[in-house]
Amino acid sequence: MFNSSSWEVGPILRALMRNKVGALLIAIQIAVTMCIIVNAIHIILERQELMARDSGIDEANSFHLISTGFANDFNEQVTIETDLNTIRALPGVIDAVQINAIPISGGGWSMGLQTQPGAEFDGVGTAVYMVDEHVLEALDLELIAGEAFKPTHVRWRERAQTNWPDQTIITKAMAESLFPEEPWQQVVGKTVYINDNEPILIMGIIDKLQAPWVGWNNVEHAMLSPEKTLFSSSRYLVRTEPGRRDELMPKVEEILAESNKGRIIRDVTSMMDTRERSYRRHGAMIKILTTVMVILTVVTALGIVGLASFSVNRRRKQIGTRRALGASQSAILRYFMLENFLISTVGVVLGAALTIGLNIYLVQAFSLDRIDWYFIPLGMLVLWMVGQLAVFGPAKRAAGIAPAIATRTV
């Protein structure tokens, strides 16, 4: 019987107005819960989006390590050449490079590139990776314009050296930032300046390579500089065939350590571990927010159960009387479900305002993104459902109250 008269919205509202406090407290609790849940989910999704970004390299099959020479007769240049040849020759290894910094690892070099020479011009910040001609294969990068490094481009850099090679390969994002007016394809062949006025020719563009700093706004800005470094400590990045990384990590470590006793091998780390460590704060944040959301939802649901149970007990006689006057069990059930729905409605409307308010604050204070509009109706829907689920038990018990309660003096 879906007759409007059996939906007692008016009387329920008027009765609620006479018992405002409890209902209002629950409505406020619903509002706060919705506000926090929606904003938390928004933050979680944002973090997950950050975490899901592609670094550009073959993370699943790559690892890196550090080789540090200490012996008096340690010949760094020879060691690096020998090491790279040894690693590259190993079965299962696709390629390897010496590299000054590991993408998304948290530590590295940055420089500014500018389109005009002169100290008065601002540069565009970029991460710098010093690598040889094996870089595209070792990092699994895609050259989308221009040319790759040849062995002849690659030079050796001493520790104190400040000048730069004449060529570079940059990421597409960097190309677009340097020359926002032009299509990125046409950036190949252009000259930019480093250290205010040292010219560098852009000889190629790669699709994607992230900087070492995952929290950096320009994380997609990277340049490849064709050089090998003589800094007494060398990093090697090794890319293996799929599934062979774990087997090769200890093997490479052992072979390198054995081949030259004048240095030590340390920090043998997979790229997956590097990613995990870099995003650990994000992961922890997601866990904390999820826990808070679950606790808050449970507390709110329990609050609704508590208020509903209390009001059912308080109204036993009234329920019996309603039954005596002709209310079916489903009419009683509906009464409490509807009452909860009305309280929740006040809660979620208030919650929508609070949610937007908190989001505006977060946008201003922490430069978070704005919430997508559909989060609001979704949040309302979820809390309506939490309310209806929570009230169902007490409402069911109310429906089970015997009509004879009406005449029995309790």
Added chain:
Amino acid sequence: MLKMNNVTKVFRTDLVETHALRDFNLHVQEGDFVAVTGPSGSGKTTFLNIAGLLETFNGGQYHLDGLDVSNLSDKERSRIRNEKIGFIFQGFNLIPDLNLFDNVDVPLRYRGFRSAERKRRIEQSLEMVGLASRMKHLPSQLSGGQQQRVAIARALAGEPRFLLADEPTGNLDSKMAHSVMDLLKDINARGTTIVMVTHDPLLAKQARRNIFVRDGKVSELHEVSAFAEDETAASKVANSKQ
């Protein structure tokens, strides 16, 4: 129109079995006004609850308006209560959070009447009990007698065939009790069948018919041909019985 034959009702708890009704027999004719008296615990309320379909029974037959009610579903029983039976309680049982209008509205909504129809009936029945001007008042703003009048208005708004009243004057002083009784007689005179439980012999004597319940049985029938106009005569009958 209300026919109970050998109705029994047993309340079972873990410890005891209470035989609230044993072979309870009663026929009530259409238009009658039956007063039920009897000692406390004799089964009067149990009888009224069964008569009003608030409670089920264990044995015997009960026909209401020709319908065997023993096997009805809870939903059907609710509908019959709503359409055919009006209840009046000792404690009035008004809903404290609702004003008089909304209180009388309660059974009409379960009935599914449209809003205009409900409004007409509410105003009419509150008019009949003399409280039409207090529609927006809460029950707590009324005296006991007035509250019971509202309860009567609520019971009658759906125009039931039966009015069942359990000690309707039990919480009222004698002046208010008599005015409520006058109202009930008035209602009965217009054709509504009334069964009223009371412990007040003076009021009982004003009914058309008296029955006496003891130990869950109708033990004594007292037919009164018409309303007793003479109160002293009625009280003499009552006194002679004690």
